[in-house]
Amino acid sequence: MIYYGIEIWDIIFKKLIGSIKLNITKIKNLKKKSSQEFNFKKKISILKSIITDPKLRHSAKYNLMLAYKRRLLEESGVRIINPMSLASFDDLDLQLSRAAYVRGNTTYLEMMCILGLTKKYVTNGKNFLEIGTFDGNLTRNISINLDSNSKIITIDLPEDSDPKNLLDSDNSLIEMDRRKKKKHLGLSNVEQVYGDSTKIDFSRFDFNGAFIDGGHDFETVRLDTINILKNINKPGFIAWHDYAMETDVEEVISSLYYDYDICYVEGTNMVVLELN
Ligand SMILES: C[S@@+](CC[C@H](N)C(=O)[O-])C[C@H]1O[C@@H](n2cnc3c(N)ncnc32)[C@H](O)[C@@H]1O
Numbered sequence: 001m002i003y004y005g006i007e008i009w010d011i012i013f014k015k016l017i018g019s020i021k022l023n024i025t026k027i028k029n030l031k032k033k034s035s036q037e038f039n040f041k042k043k044i045s046i047l048k049s050i051i052t053d054p055k056l057r058h059s060a061k062y063n064l065m066l067a068y069k070r071r072l073l074e075e076s077g078v079r080i081i082n083p084m085s086l087a088s089f090d091d092l093d094l095q096l097s098r099a100a101y102v103r104g105n106t107t108y109l110e111m112m113c114i115l116g117l118t119k120k121y122v123t124n125g126k127n128f129l130e131i132g133t134f135d136g137n138l139t140r141n142i143s144i145n146l147d148s149n150s151k152i153i154t155i156d157l158p159e160d161s162d163p164k165n166l167l168d169s170d171n172s173l174i175e176m177d178r179r180k181k182k183k184h185l186g187l188s189n190v191e192q193v194y195g196d197s198t199k200i201d202f203s204r205f206d207f208n209g210a211f212i213d214g215g216h217d218f219e220t221v222r223l224d225t226i227n228i229l230k231n232i233n234k235p236g237f238i239a240w241h242d243y244a245m246e247t248d249v250e251e252v253i254s255s256l257y258y259d260y261d262i263c264y265v266e267g268t269n270m271v272v273l274e275l276n
Pocket of ligand 1: 014097104105106130131132133134135136138139155156157165170173174195196197198213214215216221
């Protein structure tokens with residue numbers, strides 16, 4: 001047994017937190033989760049509060065997150081794929097510009113996966129749709145990799161909107177000054193749409209690639225997913241961010257994997273669906 005390593009946290013996870021009860025129902029009928037289910041965050045924070053040593057608490061948080069991810073992938077049935085299988089990266093001519101990784105952004109690996117899929121499905125004349133612009137880090141990097149007759153449409157809440165999402169983690173991003181300093185300003189192939197994604201009619205958008213990374217509460221992810229699935233052109237792809245991070249994204253994905261071949265991309269917090 002490795003003390004405070006993944007094994008012991010896996011055992012603690014199993015004993016105290018139990019198994020993951022995903023609500024596997026068709027997405028149309030999917031109801032809000034019951035308070036008994038999916039309350040790992042609360043249990044994890046109770047566990048952390050018992051551990052007073054800050055270093056140990058940090059390690060506990062990290063290892064519990066890994067244990068959660070491991071168990072989720074074992075129990076959800078979502079297929080795991082290697083990021084390199086998403087595109088022929090050896091032959092791709094990709095550019096990066098002002099790419100950064102701060103809280104709220106994709107990691108560099110996640111960005112590369114999205115760019116690889118974009119090159120594959122969002123060919124000249126086709127478009128990409130992003131829900132959740134934030135500071136435009138991904139928007140800018142997709143924009144500069146698109147062919148001349150393509151564009152990226154990106155949706156975010158208006159810059160002066162009050163944070164009133166259900167989750168504190170979403171609200172803190174909405175409030176950040178960084179969100180107002182968008183990196184894609186001045187790029188002619190970016191269409192910035194301001195509004196609440198759950199209230200927008202997606203039939204007005206023409207797109208073959210989509211990234212769902214707006215509000216992370218169950219209802220928002222559910223509606224964004226339904227609207228994208230209804231309106232995306234084929235062949236195309238959808239990527240969801242913040243999977244396996246103790247968010248409601250997991251629950252929405254669990255309702256879809258029977259009908260769609262949704263895959264978890266190893267080394268990321270992202271699941272993808274390729275539609276052919
Ligand atoms: C995690 S950030 C997006 C990060 C960005 N995709 C990137 O890769 O850098 C989430 C963004 O979604 C926006 N957001 C939250 N709820 C939303 C909603 N209901 N409609 C539109 N945007 C929303 C927030 O304002 C925030 O800027």
